[in-house]
Amino acid sequence: MKIPLIFYANPNCPYAQRSWLALLELQVNFEYKEIELGKDNKTDWFGALNPNGTVPTIKHGETVVYESLVVNEYLCEVFGNDEINLMPREPAVRARARILMSRSDTKFTKIAYSYLSHKRNASEEDSVTKDDQLRIHLEDELRFLDNAIGLTDGYYFMGEIVSLVDIAYIPFFERMSVALAKWKNFEIKSLSLPHLNNWLDVMSNREAYQKTRMSPQRIIELYSRFLDVDYFKRVGIAQ
Numbered sequence: 001m002k003i004p005l006i007f008y009a010n011p012n013c014p015y016a017q018r019s020w021l022a023l024l025e026l027q028v029n030f031e032y033k034e035i036e037l038g039k040d041n042k043t044d045w046f047g048a049l050n051p052n053g054t055v056p057t058i059k060h061g062e063t064v065v066y067e068s069l070v071v072n073e074y075l076c077e078v079f080g081n082d083e084i085n086l087m088p089r090e091p092a093v094r095a096r097a098r099i100l101m102s103r104s105d106t107k108f109t110k111i112a113y114s115y116l117s118h119k120r121n122a123s124e125e126d127s128v129t130k131d132d133q134l135r136i137h138l139e140d141e142l143r144f145l146d147n148a149i150g151l152t153d154g155y156y157f158m159g160e161i162v163s164l165v166d167i168a169y170i171p172f173f174e175r176m177s178v179a180l181a182k183w184k185n186f187e188i189k190s191l192s193l194p195h196l197n198n199w200l201d202v203m204s205n206r207e208a209y210q211k212t213r214m215s216p217q218r219i220i221e222l223y224s225r226f227l228d229v230d231y232f233k234r235v236g237i238a239q
């Protein structure tokens with residue numbers, strides 16, 4: 001008998017999207033339970049599953065796992081097989097995959113959301129300089145990522161096969177491509193980042209990704225509200 005898997009998520013959450021993508025790419029059967037953030041995740045029953053009160057969380061039989069990158073490695077270990085696996089086999093290559101995944105949270109998202117959240121005030125010289133510094137920092141990070149893909153023989157971060165690394169980054173690129181263009185006039189696609197821009201095209205064509213992606217209109221609607229209340233600074237994703 002198959003062990004049931006419940007996936008607690010919210011369609012607006014990029015971290016939950018990571019695990020949704022891993023479930024789809026690994027062709028796992030699961031039950032999707034939508035969690036209303038600020039409400040369901042504050043309940044005792046959800047706190048008993050995940051003391052951090054965050055999505056994604058999964059319950060696989062009696063096993064509960066949370067933290068998107070940890071959930072995704074668990075899914076690979078349990079459901080990956082010789083045909084479909086989202087982690088490389090070689091320990092050295094696995095280590096590189098983990099370094100890149102960790103970087104998506106410790107560097108890329110922080111840098112991108114800090115730039116997006118910075119309110120430029122053209123009348124203040126300092127503010128203009130700060131905005132430029134944040135943009136340059138982001139451009140450097142994007143170049144690093146472009147170079148990381150360029151080091152491999154394939155279109156993906158780990159080479160020819162899609163992996164958890166691609167899955168860790170794509171939900172944030174989805175949001176940033178739209179939000180930075182709208183609020184910062186910053187178009188990732190117009191930069192000379194051949195590997196990264198090719199990766200964005202290749203990822204956009206994946207069936208699993210197409211099932212999980214948010215429309216540009218929805219991103220703008222949601223992020224307008226978030227930026228109005230300085231949400232990204234409040235939750236610590238932006239500095």
Ligand SMILES: N[C@@H](CCC(=O)N[C@@H](CS)C(=O)NCC(=O)O)C(=O)O
Pocket residue numbers: 012013014015016037038041053054055056066067068069
């Ligand atoms: N580090 C966590 C971050 C997850 C996270 O922050 N999720 C947000 C939604 S995008 C959440 O559940 N927030 C709780 C809340 O809004 O109350 C992960 O990778 O899973």
